[in-house]
Amino acid sequence: MIKYLLHLLLLLCVFQVAKSQSTNKQSINSNWGFHKGNIVGFPGNNSTKTEWQPVTLPHSWNATDVTDDEPGYYRGPGWYKKTLYIPAADKNKQLYLYFEGANQEAKVYVNGHLAGKHIGGYTAFNIFIQPFLKFSADSLSQNEISVKVDNSFNENIPPLTADFTFFGGIYRDVYLLEANKIRFDLDNNASSGIKITTPLVNESTATIKITGKITNDLATGQKLKLRTVITDAAGAVVTVAENPITAASNSNEFSTELHVKTPHLWSPDAPYLYRIKTTITDQQGKIYDEVSNPLGLRWYTFDADKGFFLNGKSLKLIGASRHQDFKDMANALPNALHQRDMELLKNMGGNFVRIAHYPQDPAVLEACDRLGILVSEEIPVVNAITESDAFYNNCKEMQLEMIRQNRNHPSVIIWAYMNEVLLRPKYKKNSPEQNLYFARIAALAKSLDSLIKKEDTERYTMISCHGDFGLYQRVGITAIPQIVGWNLYQGWYSAGLEGFAKFLDNHHQTLPHTPMIITEFGADADTRIHSTKPERFDKSVEYQVKYHQFYLKTIEEKPFVAGAAIWNLADFNSETRADATPHINTKGISTIDREPKDAYFFYKANLIKRPFLKTGSVGWKLRSGIADDKGTCVQQVYIFSNAKEVELWQNGKKLGSKSTEMGVAIFDVPFTDGENIIKATATVNNQAIEDLTTIDFKLVPALFKWDAGKYVDLNISVGDNRFFVDDKLKQVWLPEQPYTKGSWGYIGGKVFTMPGQARQGFGSDKDIYGTDLDAVYQTQRIGIDAFRFDVPDGEYDLTLGFAELEGKPAGPALAYNLGGNEVDADVHQRSFDVLVNGNLLIKSLSTQNQLQAQREYTTTTRVSITGGQGITVKFNPFKGEAILNAIQLKQVY
DSSP: OHHHHHHHHHHHHHHHHHTSOOOEEEEOOSSEEEEESOOTTTTTSOOSOOOOEEEOSSOOTTTTTTSSSSSOOOOSEEEEEEEEEEOGGGGGSEEEEEESOOBSEEEEEETTEEEEEEEOSSSOEEEEOGGGOOOOSSSOEEEEEEEEEEOOOOTTSSOSSOSSOOOOBOOSOEEEEEEOSEEEOSOSTTOOSEEEEEEEEOSSEEEEEEEEEEEEOSSSOEEEEEEEEEEOTTSOEEEEEEEEEEEOSEEEEEEEEEEEESOOBBOSSSBOOEEEEEEEEETTOOEEEEEEEEEOBOOEEEETTTEEEETTEEOOEEEEEEOOOBTTTBTOOOHHHHHHHHHHHHHTTOOEEEEOSSOOOHHHHHHHHHHTOEEEEEOOOBSOOOOSHHHHHHHHHHHHHHHHHHTTOTTEEEEEEEESTTSSOSSSTTOHHHHHHHHHHHHHHHHHHHHHHHHOSSSEEEEEEESOHHHHHHHTGGGSSSEEEEEOOBTTTBSOTHHHHHHHHHHHHHSTTSOEEEEEOOOOOOTTEEOSSOOTTSOOHHHHHHHHHHHHHHHHHOTTEEEEEESOSSOEEOTTOOSSSTTEEOOOSBOTTOOBOHHHHHHHHHHOOSOOEEESOTTOOEEEEEOOTTSOEEEEEEEEESSSEEEEEETTEEEEEEEOBTTEEEEEEEEOSEEEEEEEEEEETTEEEEEEEEEEEEEEOSSOOOOTTOOOEEEEETTOOSEEEETTTTEEEEEOOBOOTTSEEEESOEEOBOTTOOSOSSBOOSOOBTOSOHHHHTOOEESOOEEEEOOOSEEEEEEEEEEBOOSOOSSOOOTTOTTOOOOOOOOOOOEEEEEETTEEEEEEEETTTTOOBTBEEEEEEEEEEOTTOOEEEEEEEEESOOEEOEEEEEEOO
16 A cells, blocks of 8 residues: 555656646748758848748758769758747747758858858757847747758768768758756757666666756756656656756756666567656756656677677577668658658568668667667768868767767667778778778777767677778778678679678687677669579579578578678669669668568568568569460469468469478469469468469460460560569560570570679669660670561561660769679770661661660661561671660551
8 A cells, every 4th residue: 555655646746747848849840941052142141032942841952863864963052941930938948959960061040140050961960049039029039040951072071982872951850949948958969968878787677877967057056856757668657766956057967876676678579668757846846857768678798609699598680771761752751751661670570770871860769669679870981081180070979979869779789880991992002001091990990989988888889891801800990899790792792602601600710709790781683673593683583582591591500690781671772873773772672662572571481470471573463474385384483481381372273382491482383374363371370371462474475376366565675584574564574585486586696794794694784874674775685687576467566675885984983883893895886787577777776876875775667567477677787796685576456
């Protein structure tokens, strides 16, 4: 009874305290104006007429120009303005503007006066605006807010270069903070003013320490109370601490400690969150300020031999890295999409996220706390550094901001601060200048590592390195952080999947006392591209699955590998990339608009505990292929499941059963023309599950013996062995084949490969301008003599597609392009005639006219066939070799 009354009294006290007003925080995202570019004299003596576009925050000015065919995107200044209506009563308050993020330099003006500025595009900042506000006596006063944001390259601000796009704008939420003159410190790198640590946590007890500063802007000192209440997940009070404080003017430090007996421990399987509320009151209980934080009680260690341990139990960290952009939105996402990404990862069974390569929206860490996802967070020192005090100071400031703003999140276990900084070193190899550059990188790393350990004694430090083990060893980078992260792409940028396991073993043997995490590994997959013989660098969905099967198996077999982060959770924008999907890095296990790929289902089949079954190739529901003598076309269907065995049915007929291997069963399905209903069934933990999908198959006969009413409809990607699906036009592009009598195919020539590279056996990875079918036009047959169709008599539309694949690139070599050594060749001089059934169709198709480097050229003609002559497209070169990239034949009647 006494315990019940004490509990009730505590609740009443909390309720009494909560009746008063503390710092008020409200978003001000609506009714902004935006102007792209500079405005002379603004916001002071601007006399020119300026057009303002109405926008709502979050907003980026790069939502569309990063995906067009024109190289580059706008990097420069942009202006935002808004009218704030401030009540007269706020004259006695302390008002701030809180920006969650603006990329990358921001200057904030209030009524034409510079109120403050911030450097860095990925951390929050507070601007104190009270001195610049106008107040009326008894009504709302209008105050003009102007913000200049600039994402121009600045050699003193990281990141300098990277395989992602540096979108500009106020791309996260903005808030107006209305604080009292007595408050928690709001000038501490935009943190809450409170630091929570858990110096002791075990199964029987937990110690929670709260430190921070109280700001007193009143003219005299004040006798105050600092009250801290911990409540459990149901809202019941667990413990309370109350400390008297005499707050002098300016800043006053405080510290208090609480204890929780037999705590509910936080983990990915049970992300139990307490809430810790800290309040400043006067002696009578009037609130001046109040801050609430999540509290997750857990302890963890990294071991160089045995990996990662959470709450004393071994746990393999498996998850993904995450970039913050989304299709057609740049990086200006609402909170719901940030949260959805973490839910996507959790639903896959992931327990770890590397927030790369920069701090992200607060909604991300809030979701990780709630869902039980462990986090590594880093600042954007990527690829290179500038050897200047300004650059070093900006790095340190970003590190401080990241830690102080995010350290109260129980999900965060690692602070990281560099990524692949030796990827493309400056200066001549082994020169004195380069050695000095390396020494400065190491010195900066040591400085940042020491800063982290001073700020946060509980988390681990990490640097992510690319796969040049010897170089990072020589420079001394591997000896600085507590964990070394490796970005490894054996089997993608370099040949041989088996090199991955060898690298891991080498790390463990050479650095036996250094824990490791695989911070990146991945292979591109364009969901439109499929292959029955997947190979490295073909960008097929099937090779991505093969790659991840090998990597996950290796990761699980090696206990010293603490964890791994797939590169990447979702496809993301990288404006300088070409490839089949220009400006997009397609290594994601989901698309840029978050549609899961097969690799996502592969991980789900291996990671989640509840029953799971999914038919793969969700983007390959429209298929085509050449019929066999049974009138079917056999193609593979991937089934992903955590069942030991899967059965497959086609149009009601059982095809058989197969055991899964690492969550995958592959069936050979004899597709028939038209709809094929595929049903997969399995049993997991005595629970029957099934998955149903419909695949529309267009059967192409091996020989042209057509039934009445059967029309020819062929799309052929020349020089290619893959299938390409164009869902928009409902077309399937088939791999090429050599001509055989009665069928169709090429005559003569060879598959084009880029000179000087050994990553892929066909085609180019360059952007092809003027088309969305880049993958089709990136392959070609060079030196082709003819293309033949033995089609029946009728009227046909014949389309020929060409693209000159050799020529000087549009820009410099890209840092991420590991292992790419293409020769930057001049455009080959070529000229050839094209004849159809002996009639001249194209005269002197040439690099001097229509064959422009990296640009699609197509032409369509109507062909009338009589007398069983079929269609022969002949290529007659008279300078260089003839080429063909694509060919389509459609029967009209």
